[in-house]
Amino acid sequence: MNINTRPHNPADSAYSDRQMSVLEAALELLVNGGEKAITTAGIARAANCSKESLYKWFGDRDGILAAMITYQASKVRVSARLGGPAQSPQAFCAELEKFGIDLLTVLAGPTSLALNRLAIGQASLDGSALGKLLIERGRKAVRERALVLLQSGQLAGVLRFDDRAEAFDTLYGLIVGDMHVRLMLGEKVPTLANEAAQSAHMRQAINNFYLLYGREQI
Amino acid sequence: MNINTRPHNPADSAYSDRQMSVLEAALELLVNGGEKAITTAGIARAANCSKESLYKWFGDRDGILAAMITYQASKVRVSARLGGPAQSPQAFCAELEKFGIDLLTVLAGPTSLALNRLAIGQASLDGSALGKLLIERGRKAVRERALVLLQSGQLAGVLRFDDRAEAFDTLYGLIVGDMHVRLMLGEKVPTLANEAAQSAHMRQAINNFYLLYGREQI
């Protein structure tokens, strides 16, 4: 059975090399020109393939958009550290800061921004299929990674909390704030302009998080 | 030559009653059907006006979208309390909680969500005009309100911080977190499902904020 004969199944993340190069071209179009630039003719031209192949592989235009999200999510699959329980507090702090930097880097990346804009622009009163896909494939990954990280911090005696999810929400809010929305709206966020500002913001966020959920009192 | 036929309007509303009713109809279309539903013919049909009038009043389709944002922002103009310096800590806490509830209520409102989706969907690599407008007309208002609120808290001796903007960012992150993005993606956020969950979340956020920026140590 050829791989091409199972097209529009969202759970199927196995794309052929040709299909991946097509999705790559489509992502570049999206990043550079927004949703308006994602036309079937445009993708076919940019990827040197025929429109007929696009429809055979992805079903319809929505299938292409969904495949773009699935493909990009499978590409960014972060190195999910296993939650090793014991480390020094300093090592854990560095781990936490690395997570924060990674989070901001991903959220501010042009491809992530473009896909989030795409899914949000499509959403309406009823739940958006692209939005669901983005949450399932993209957001849950970083959330899971953060949850095991927090748990390892608790086991190592660095952190103290009752509700892991609540602690994660707080951490996320302290790190990201409204930066994500502002970026998606096209604003130039000064916190991310240079390395120094970004590092200062991250230290501030982590410090506040420690004040709230650190084991030692202040 | 100004076409505005309302000489003695309040300086704020630059739109005539007829134009406002048209914008109201356009907003309803947007809320119910997303950006795709904002067609010139659709607006004209829903508002019982002619397409020619639309183009005379707003220039082109983008002008209609911009007018929708401007009009909605002028409508939601919150009662900006003047920063009265002295209150009891309890009164200030209630004020802060009221601000948080208002903030979440506005952000989760269908019209605000639809307009944010619209502006984000239009944004691209270069800054979006709608995004700038939304930030300028919508976001800055609540930010200013929060800043004077925080300052009054500092003057009343309840809060303690060096950088007002930094404190506001923290407060915003604690209250909103990633709820706004999840709502825009179409997710049903359980924190906003019922009054109890919302109130609990708000108390948690305010409490954390006090732990970070309250005057008395814990």
Next chain:
DNA sequence: TTGACAGAGTACCGAACGGTACGGTACACG
């Protein structure tokens, strides 16, 4: 060699949309 097949390239179709033009109507004003 030949047949099957995947896929590129192109032409085409119908629908929808942005924008314009025009006729008809109500109303204000002199």
Next chain:
DNA sequence: CGTGTACCGTACCGTTCGGTACTCTGTCAA
């Protein structure tokens, strides 16, 4: 009463886009 004006309703135009069909070329296996 005549004239101008604002505006509605509708018809119309050019363009674009999603989706389909058809032709042609390269590849591979029997």
